[in-house]
Amino acid sequence: MLVAGKAFLVSDVLDEVFDKVTGSRIFRNRDILSPDYIPDRLPHRENEIRRLGSIVAQALKGSRPNNVFIYGLTGTGKTAVTLYVLRRLVARARDLGVDVVYAYVNTRQRDTPYRVLADIASAVGLRVPFTGLSTAEVYARLVRALSRRSGVLIVVLDEVDWLVRRRGDDLLYKLTRIGYELPRNAMKVSIIGITNDVKFVEMLDARVRSSLGEEELVFPPYNAQQLRDILWERAVEAFYPGVVDDAVISYCAALAAREHGDARRALDLLRVAGEIAEREGAERVTVEHVRAAWAQLERDRVYEVVSTLPLHARLTLLAIIAKVRERGVATTGEVYDAYAKLAEAVGVERVTQRRVSDIINELDMLGIINARVVSRGRYGKTRIISLSVDADTVLEALRSDPRLEELAALLRRGGRRLLQA
DNA sequence: CATCCACAGGAAGGACGGGGGT
């Protein structure tokens, strides 16, 4: 009786949870706002679609489209436009009986030549073990597979600057010249490189630069008005009527516009705001929900980043927080001194300053700190480091590491003596 | 105007664990 009663209670609680979601009058289709969703219409990107479309259209005739280089800050629709155009291209090619395939590789996630090649290989139906072979072997197998096919392969290297920064442009060079290793009737390879780093081109070898940049497309950031258009377009499908109003959309657009017009941010904000509203059982999404969404997104990002950091990077981060607490900013040297003390407190060997210098760069690229090089003349050249996220959020995330739990807790309470010890 | 600080950041390589090929 008691057990049955308990079971009843549990299912009752669950029913409540389920009802909240299924009975929700918030989302009609939440997926419309997911980061991977490619809508049927991409407002304010008509020119870019037309230009990219006219370039890759060559594939429909069986010829190799020019390589394309696409620049634009994050969330300016580079990936969405590229995938949108390529999907339509492949569909049209199928109708025409032409063999056109594309391989999409995000080289930030797949950041080694090996993994990139493996992904390209799998796009042409070649299975490659995820490790074990030499890179040269994978390349050779890819060449063989391409020789056996015809048509056109379009390789999309998203965030290609990551690959080049970490691994150099060897792979890019090889890929741009892969055609010379293939027989005339083999599959033709064309490359679309996407980057949000404007200075990236400078890192490239002149030969790679000229062959990859046969065509160039620049994606300008969206302004607040354009972001509103984008949000409305999606919101109409994603939410039930009357759930969001112009104030909510405008607020999301404004917050994202502050971050250089990042549409992805704007859509994330709107989605999470909707989720929060739904969980609360609210009938409408409010500006307050958007505010909460902003905080949650930052929190999630910090936790995710921190969870991937090795011990010494965590210690460096702690050192930065400690120093920044004192003066707002810190230099590399100061951070290293603080780091050394923290390492001792934890009882681990310290790494060299050279290594910490790299760690600082990594933290900067992860967007968790801000580090810019300055010259203070007589007083040398260094990096001025500041936090770009909330310190307490970072400390909270670091507390989950048993080795750092105590230190993080101490710092959170503003423990300044820590570094004297 | 040369100097010199306090680093930046490139190059080479090594230890180590993990996971294939044969």
Next chain:
DNA sequence: ACCCCCGTCCTTCCTGTGGATG
């Protein structure tokens, strides 16, 4: 079972540099 290759994290050694100071 053994060999190889890879990625990660780290070291050592190094050359380069913007601009306040003497």
